[in-house]
Amino acid sequence: MTEERAPICFYYGNGKLLELAEYPRVVLQPDFYNAEEIAYLKGKGVHCLAYLTLSEDTGPPADWQRVEVNPDWGGKFVHVDHPGWVSHVVGQARAALAAGFDGLFLDTLNVELTFPEDVPHLLTLVAAVRAVSESAYILANRGFGMLPRLAELVDGVVFESFSARWTEDGYAPWPPDVLEFHAQIAEQLLRLELDLYALDYADDPGLTDFAIRRARQFGMQCIVSDRALSRV
Template sequence: MTSPERSGRPPIWFYYGAGRLTDLAEYPKVVLQPEFYNSAELAYLAEKGVQTLGYLSLSEDQGPPAPWQRPERNQDWGGAFVHVGHPQWVAHVVEQAKATVDAGFSGLFLDQLNVELTFPEDVPHLLTLIAAIRNEVKPGYLLANRGFGMLPRLAELVDGVLFESFSARWTDDGYAPWPPDVLEFHAQIAEQLLQLQLDLYALDYADSPGLTDFAVRRARQFGMHCAVSDRALSRV
């Protein structure tokens, strides 16, 4: 397999489509949607030395109405927010985690962790849920998306942290860097992350070489490997 340094590819990639196995095999680590890949495809990637991480949402539910759902919904993606500590939700998520790893994934990408911004009372429940997942899938790799409101405890439960939209974001009008005050705030968080014994990654969104280069260079300054894609994560 071509090394990411020689190919110009980052050591991690995020792809929410299907197929493209040959392209995905160029990355050491890939985050995928579990429903799009079967065990044979995951075995192929494993043979190529690729560590596959299955997507798992911990505080939003895209499924049909269920007792753990809150009435509020995510305005961007349409999923229902949940009561993270609801016993049936905990059982549901832990079973999803186990099924994903049993299917052949090397680990999990834990998403929707910023409950301190929406339902702060759920922060301790979310930590308990992550601990249950850790226990269920160990020694599988766990990558957390943000979740800064759970630090430093979160660092004891996961192997890496992703800083999504560290430097650049998608907007209703396309893609843009964050304004200076947000960039400074993100830099302060990144400096805290550097004190932890974790793998650090950034995922930024851009549609131009200039914005892409800005995101990659800025992430590197804070010890993060950076992947840059589109809003739908459809690029490989």
């Protein structure tokens, strides 16, 4: 029996065009691929989405950066309503679409967990990205603090770490109370007219199967990868 190909691939490395061409949709780091490579993938029928972070910055020091740093990845948190940051993000969105990307994958949207006062400002930033993207496909990572308004601005939502996560000791399922909380959010998502995906982290068949089966129960297509999203 042939293994079913996942509906989307999240790959944060470079190259591997032949492998990526096997997927209907891919999420890529736009700086890692030139216009010719994107054109190659599109010629193979692949729908290419460019990664775009909306509340964290890994670039050089800038006025919009906060003092606080994401402890997991090292990026600086930002003031999402800073005019310079808004211009920076909108410019990145325009550049990716001009390079041939079919749409955008919006990451770092869960500011309700870090700076809840920024939720309305982040929603305004998502709206600004939508305004310059016209009919491009926009996929949001979480962003639950902006629901249901977020659903009016994007085409799909990814529930990252829906069932399984990475920890200091490896990969593991969430404890029962978190799984139940995530289930409640998933039920809310089901009432919206969006494409729904779960992105889980696992390194063994048992945990992988658990994540895929659980996502299906909530109407989500599940993609399982490693912490660095280095699998194709």
